[in-house]
Amino acid sequence: MENKWNDTELPATDDLAQRIYTSRLLGVERQLIMHGGGNASVKTTHTNILGDCRAVIYVKASGADMAVVGQEGYVGLELDYLKRLSTLDNLSDEDMINEIRTHVLDYRCPNPSLETLMHVFIPYKYVDHTHPDAILTLTNQANADAHIRNALGSDVVVLNYITPGFKLAKAVYKALSGSPHCRAIVLMYHGLITFGESAKESYDLTIELVRRAKKYIERFSVNAMSTTTVEMARLRYNKIAPIVRGLLSLKTEDSYHRVILNHLSGEDVLTFVESERGREVALTPPITTDYLVRTKAFPLWIENPDFDNIGQQLSEAILNYKDQYEAYVNRHKMQDGLSAFDPLPRVIFIPGIGAICAGKDAGSAGIASDITEQSVVVKGAIASMGTYRAIEESEVFTMEYRHYQHAKVGARVEPPMCGHVALVTGAAGAIGSAICRELLENGCCVAVTDLPGEALDRLVEELSSLYYKRVLGVSMDVTDTHSVGQAFAKTVDVWGGVDLVIPNAGIAMVSMLENMSLETFRRVERVNIDGTLTVLSEAARLFRLQGSGGDIVLVSTKNVFAPGAGFGAYSATKAAAHQLARIASLELASIDVRVNMVSPDAVFSDGSRKSGLWKEIGPDRMKARGLDEKGLEDYYVSRNLLKASIKAKHVARAVLFFATRQTPTTGATIPVDGGLPDATPR
8 A cells, every 4th residue: 555645746725625635645546445435524714705714624525536536526514513513412314414405615516425424523624534445354353343453553443333424423523532542433344534634644644554454464364266267267257147137137118127247257256256255255244335335235146056057047046136135125124115126136256257246337337346346355354364244234224225325326317228238330430330329328338340440440449538438349350250259259248248239331332233243242242141140140149148138220221122223232232131130020029139120321421430332332423423522412412302411320310219119119121311212111
């Protein structure tokens, strides 16, 4: 644990700026804080609009990430009034939140932390609250008091677990009042509180105590190695991930609430799940309630996995988990009508595979994965030291269903494709890139596939800068069955499965039939027909394994219905691809896979990204009509009924219509051509 304080980087005089500086130093340390956890504050002064100088406290907002927090992530509050609340004996969550919210400096501020009053009641200028792995390792076990004293010394106050909020704030206030020489506070199952009259004093103390705890824990470390290699675990995971993902999908009237999976297969995790006490320790309540909203109260453990016949085993285990979760809710719910969360696991431990973490989107799955990894480290260390001692289950339930905890995650309307995974072929072209962007804008994770090269690399870089973890660039040749299989496998490896497949890759050729060579025709055929068949076949196998429906939307063409002279190879091969998709709609309906088509005409570009098809046929069409590029585009606008310029985004919206299942439709075609009577599907 490195002390990263640097005098040259420290803001000179501003109290809040110094608070933000040390918050970030703490926040970037994954061993101290993760994903909106932890808190920090500073007491200072503020001059209001009337010129009055008042004592205030700035506390990090609920859920704000300390690693990147700025001034907007701190809530300013009237200090003197809030300090008077320490004289009260009790204060409900609702009343506490009301008192805090009505004494903020700016009504536009985000939600203040649930632990605001604890910071208010601590009589030091700077306060830091973290959840260090090493401290939790000391607190979450039998003989915790002795371990803490031996590791940190006698000038650290230890408080038994108290529900965060007013009760904890009062307990901390009382403990400090009775311990004038206290340097820091350790909260059982919760973390570490340090303080000081300068930002450096509080920060230095956090680093010092965590270092001491880590050094103490190292005395008990045991060297152990997994018998499963990381590669073996990954191969096993890829085979079962679609099954797991399907079992964790909730069917709605028209679609599915899906999840994204994240696989943990590091040496620590593999060793943990294969250890003698792995199951015993893994199934205990979490190391801290702060992360409950991400991982649920307890994980699922698959005992003695049969990798050759694991589907039934997983199905039975998840059904049993549902029963256990519902029983847990019924044991602790305090009022009738409590709206329970879905009873599906967020974390699944499997010896020989590691841990599988699930979330409603890629970000949530990644957070669950990070928290699970921390839990494995802490619980594994405790197992080598003694006996894990968990927080009371009733307290776990209280925090899991506490409204304010969920508020810090952020209530929001989920985009329609949240939790869905799409694979788009021919993505680097004009239509393909627009489809990728439309799906990403609507919450989807997208495997962006095309032939390797600059066009694919540039598109992936562009999309990744906007959508980060929801973009996966995959080199794929649709004419190569191995390449297609590998692309699907890579997508499964990253997100756990695929729900939507867009066969879009296609090439064109201009030639009269009398001049067309068979080999040239076969080149078009290999991409447009063989490529479509290969992608449809791979998608069908995956959807059947996943068992939770799916969608295929083929990018067809108006030439299927109204072919053009000199364009026979493209028209014929796209017609064959279209027919394959119609057949797929018949074959896959029984497993709730819908197959539909969009039929565009004259899409020249997607912004600056030119259409590959029009690069091929455009010069010939311009020459035949004596037009330049602009004139050719105007010609195609003039020939449709709506006199519309067809954009790539229009095709993408048609794809989204089918992908979001707005109507119970399969085997249908949406023309995206501005109205061409001779190309109307019939």
